[in-house]
Amino acid sequence: MKAHPETCDPARVDAYLAESLGVQAELEFLRHLEQCPVCRDRIQKSAAEPSTWSDAEEFLRDQPFDSAFLRSFTQTSTESGQSEAGGDHEDDQNRTAASAEIAQVLAMLSPTDDPQMIGRLGGYEVSGVVGSGGMGVVLKAFDGPLDRTVAIKVLAPRLASSGAARRRFAREAKAAATVLHPNVIVIHGVSNDGPLPFLVMPYLRGESLQRRLNRLGPLSAEEVVRIAQQVASGLAAAHGQGLVHRDIKPANILLEDGVERVTLTDFGLARAVDDASMTRSGVIAGTPQYMSPEQARGDNVDARSDIFSLGSVMYAMCTGRPPFRAETSYGILRRITDTEPRPVRDVNPNIPDWLEHIIQRLLAKSLDDRIQNADHVAVLLRKCLSHLQQPSMAELPEECRTPSRRHVWWRLPQSRLRAVALAAFSCIAVAVIFAVSQTNFIDDTSQRAGESTVSPNADSSQDTATPDGWDAMQAEIDRFEADLSVSEVDVSKLWQIQSDIKPP
Amino acid sequence: MVEEIPETRDSLLIRVADARDQVAWEQFARLYRPVVYNVARMRGLQDADAQDVAQQVLIAVSRAIPAWKRIDGTTRFRHWLCRIARNATINCLTRQPGDRAVGGNFYLPDAVSREADIDLDSQLEREYRRQLYRRAAEVVRSRTDENTWQAFAMTMIDGIPIAEAAIRLERSEAVVYAARSRIMRRLRDIVKELEAESDESSS
Numbered sequence: 001m002k003a004h005p006e007t008c009d010p011a012r013v014d015a016y017l018a019e020s021l022g023v024q025a026e027l028e029f030l031r032h033l034e035q036c037p038v039c040r041d042r043i044q045k046s047a048a049e050p051s052t053w054s055d056a057e058e059f060l061r062d063q064p065f066d067s068a069f070l071r072s073f074t075q076t077s078t079e080s081g082q083s084e085a086g087g088d089h090e091d092d093q094n095r096t097a098a099s100a101e102i103a104q105v106l107a108m109l110s111p112t113d114d115p116q117m118i119g120r121l122g123g124y125e126v127s128g129v130v131g132s133g134g135m136g137v138v139l140k141a142f143d144g145p146l147d148r149t150v151a152i153k154v155l156a157p158r159l160a161s162s163g164a165a166r167r168r169f170a171r172e173a174k175a176a177a178t179v180l181h182p183n184v185i186v187i188h189g190v191s192n193d194g195p196l197p198f199l200v201m202p203y204l205r206g207e208s209l210q211r212r213l214n215r216l217g218p219l220s221a222e223e224v225v226r227i228a229q230q231v232a233s234g235l236a237a238a239h240g241q242g243l244v245h246r247d248i249k250p251a252n253i254l255l256e257d258g259v260e261r262v263t264l265t266d267f268g269l270a271r272a273v274d275d276a277s278m279t280r281s282g283v284i285a286g287t288p289q290y291m292s293p294e295q296a297r298g299d300n301v302d303a304r305s306d307i308f309s310l311g312s313v314m315y316a317m318c319t320g321r322p323p324f325r326a327e328t329s330y331g332i333l334r335r336i337t338d339t340e341p342r343p344v345r346d347v348n349p350n351i352p353d354w355l356e357h358i359i360q361r362l363l364a365k366s367l368d369d370r371i372q373n374a375d376h377v378a379v380l381l382r383k384c385l386s387h388l389q390q391p392s393m394a395e396l397p398e399e400c401r402t403p404s405r406r407h408v409w410w411r412l413p414q415s416r417l418r419a420v421a422l423a424a425f426s427c428i429a430v431a432v433i434f435a436v437s438q439t440n441f442i443d444d445t446s447q448r449a450g451e452s453t454v455s456p457n458a459d460s461s462q463d464t465a466t467p468d469g470w471d472a473m474q475a476e477i478d479r480f481e482a483d484l485s486v487s488e489v490d491v492s493k494l495w496q497i498q499s500d501i502k503p504p
Numbered sequence: 505m506v507e508e509i510p511e512t513r514d515s516l517l518i519r520v521a522d523a524r525d526q527v528a529w530e531q532f533a534r535l536y537r538p539v540v541y542n543v544a545r546m547r548g549l550q551d552a553d554a555q556d557v558a559q560q561v562l563i564a565v566s567r568a569i570p571a572w573k574r575i576d577g578t579t580r581f582r583h584w585l586c587r588i589a590r591n592a593t594i595n596c597l598t599r600q601p602g603d604r605a606v607g608g609n610f611y612l613p614d615a616v617s618r619e620a621d622i623d624l625d626s627q628l629e630r631e632y633r634r635q636l637y638r639r640a641a642e643v644v645r646s647r648t649d650e651n652t653w654q655a656f657a658m659t660m661i662d663g664i665p666i667a668e669a670a671i672r673l674e675r676s677e678a679v680v681y682a683a684r685s686r687i688m689r690r691l692r693d694i695v696k697e698l699e700a701e702s703d704e705s706s707s
Binding site for chain 1: 554638660661676677697
């Protein structure tokens with residue numbers, strides 16, 4: 001095992017701190033650290049300046065006045081109408097707040113005679129809680145007279161206390177109910193007169209796109225186009241009726257089990273939250289990650305705002321993470337208005353460049369540079385989808401073949417059919433070669449790992465990631481950032497691995 | 505049903521056109537309240553009075569907000585908030601003792617406290633930094649696994665020597681070094697980001 005005669009490499013220290021080493025490289029680095037006091041010193045120095053270390057020590061060590069007052073503002077301010085929190089990543093608190101909200105809603109249900117049920121709302125027998133979000137709580141319920149299971153979205157009590165929000169909720173829900181389209185969720189009914197305003201929708205079996213991304217990471221180009229195409233069709237139908245969604249994000253896109261159908265939910269409801277915010281402290285509900293620049297600036301929005309958000313969603317499908325990320329809501333909003341995201345193909349080279357280009361066109365900061373309507377996007381993507389499914393039968397649409405200003409280097413030869421076939425073939429070839437080499441490498445390293453000190457039970461698909469599979473690994477890690485619970489698992493696995501390193 | 509919102513909050517409910525500013529205000533208010541509170545306590549005020557001062561300062565700032573305009577894109581809203589809040593705190597703590605609830609507090613004579621303005625300024629700055637770090641630590645902690653965090657917390661916050669922390673965590677010292685350095689790096693980056701939001705003049 002002694003293997004590598006380690007040298008001290010400051011670049012590796014930085015890479016470790018930036019969390020950009022592969023698992024294997026990280027292990028090697030830690031092994032080196034065991035033996036090298038110089039690097040132990042170096043890692044502390046490069047982690048932060050000495051003054052920052054001492055500041056952290058001092059400021060975190062004690063709070064001069066440990067009062068209930070401070071705790072109430074610095075820790076659990078997302079609850080109980082005292083919210084001053086922004087939409088930061090306060091997952092724990094949000095979780096607590098969410099369960100408090102669920103409890104609050106459940107407490108407001110009427111009693112039921114049916115022992116199987118947990119309460120009654122309107123004429124519906126509530127059987128369980130599906131989840132909760134920025135808007136409120138979603139319940140699973142049974143509609144007796146019509147003998148069907150429904151989902152009931154209850155406006156959060158904290159929002160229901162605002163008259164403006166209630167009115168908007170009802171108005172938007174009614175407007176959404178008029179949109180009849182296979183990719184837009186059907187609204188069975190709206191109730192706004194009880195203490196809990198709610199709307200009734202079909203109960204769909206499946207998962208949200210957010211869940212799918214958390215679970216599987218980046219999707220294939222075909223999946224991306226298929227899903228985006230349906231979202232665009234749904235949007236086109238709604239826009240045709242003058243309805244802007246305003247909150248297009250993976251959590252609002254449902255993927256039904258078994259069928260390849262995509263359903264958009266929560267039409268226009270973001271506005272109800274906005275209204276409530278107006279009368280409260282202006283909390284931005286949920287994540288602003290998919291907002292358009294005009295939303296981020298607080299300008300008026302039109303249908304083109306949804307088109308930008310669709311671009312962000314497509315970006316997330318391609319890469320496994322939203323295009324604009326920062327530690328705080330404020331940081332995210334600034335990124336949205338001020339910066340260009342990292343090109344899709346830098347993150348996921350498997351995405352064809354024409355798809356990257358379409359996403360860029362949707363993510364144009366200036367309204368006029370964007371593709372102007374959802375219908376156009378839907379038609380374009382439909383053609384792209386046929387092309388992906390049957391490259392020899394369907395050509396890429398004309399506008400995808402025109403090289404953009406940004407992509408002057410990219411030109412498709414005149415004999416398109418052949419070129420496309422060739423491209424497809426070489427993609428496959430590269431993929432195969434990559435897969436084969438990857439497998440070899442894994443075999444190779446797991447063998448080495450077997451001899452060395454990595455315990456075999458730390459073996460899973462991710463642990464076998466090699467420095468070669470670094471991009472994939474990085475994508476994994478980045479993706480997990482989006483979902484705290486998963487990221488915890490991921491990191492503790494690293495911790496677990498570290499335990500297997502023993503001093504020589 | 506419940507149409508009303510607690511009275512004291514009302515005055516803090518503001519609506520800024522720019523969503524970025526709005527988020528900035530909320531995050532600022534959350535960060536700044538304990539700053540004022542701590543400084544007030546350090547100056548001898550009791551809990552309830554310090555709370556009042558914190559509330560007064562935030563109200564004063566929120567009232568001033570409508571007067572704020574993005575002048576030329578160089579003054580960031582947060583930066584401006586910091587300045588207004590600092591002035592409001594100095595006003596509250598040094599110039600208008602009569603404005604506060606009467607209680608068992610003692611106040612410094614006016615002349616002395618005026619001299620102490622500079623002192624107060626640095627106290628505010630310091631408390632502000634404290635809150636930045638604490639806020640950043642919350643963020644880091646919520647995103648890190650417990651063991652890695654403990655490697656940092658034991659050695660930095662609880663003052664346990666690295667060798668001992670390594671034994672308690674059943675890891676080698678190198679792992680503790682690595683883990684705490686990584687946390688420190690993230691902490692530093694987040695503090696920087698939070699700071700940048702208040703000071704940056706370009707992006």
